[in-house]
Amino acid sequence: MESRRKALWVLSVVLLVSNWQHWTYGKAVPQVPCYFVFGDSLFDNGNNNYLSTPAKVNYLPYGIDFDTGASGRCSNGLNIADTIAEQLGFDSYISDFGVGGCTNFLDGVNYGSNGAGILDSTGSLAGELFTMNIQLYNHNITVSRIAKILGSEEVARKYLSQCIFFLYSNPVYYK
Numbered sequence: 001m002e003s004r005r006k007a008l009w010v011l012s013v014v015l016l017v018s019n020w021q022h023w024t025y026g027k028a029v030p031q032v033p034c035y036f037v038f039g040d041s042l043f044d045n046g047n048n049n050y051l052s053t054p055a056k057v058n059y060l061p062y063g064i065d066f067d068t069g070a071s072g073r074c075s076n077g078l079n080i081a082d083t084i085a086e087q088l089g090f091d092s093y094i095s096d097f098g099v100g101g102c103t104n105f106l107d108g109v110n111y112g113s114n115g116a117g118i119l120d121s122t123g124s125l126a127g128e129l130f131t132m133n134i135q136l137y138n139h140n141i142t143v144s145r146i147a148k149i150l151g152s153e154e155v156a157r158k159y160l161s162q163c164i165f166f167l168y169s170n171p172v173y174y175k
């Protein structure tokens, strides 16, 4: 009994210490400083909400298991971008770029758009969307913002080189 209690105690210390690096002042420290996402409906976390398109899902039952309800994710709960952010240790999901109002961009930005593919024409039958070219254009805006905050393009480049960039796209998708 005594040795079992000792083993449990040792185990809790080991668990505590092994998790220590992830916690400073109760805030999770992610494995990378930022995570950028380019993609389609598997990743869109609300970007299409801003657009005139039937290809948006900001109504129930989408989001029925998500903590803030329907958000524009093509999912009942988390989407793939959220799960990756969680696994990387971010304490919140990566912000959507939307139509440019994103202010929390130092953690990364999610540009994903429901219906997007490699081609500009992909998904266009379904209405407006952020094509891959627009997503890249939007990222350019984010890069300028980061350079402005960090002081120079050089510092921004160094910062961004530590980040994860994730791009997913169907080659042709309901074109």
Ligand SMILES: *[C@@H]1O[C@H](CO)[C@@H](O)[C@H](O)[C@H]1NC(C)=O
Binding pocket: 137, 140, 141, 144
């Ligand atoms: C990216 O932004 C910079 C300004 O920060 C601009 O000079 C450049 O032309 C932009 N590139 C593209 C491809 O839009």
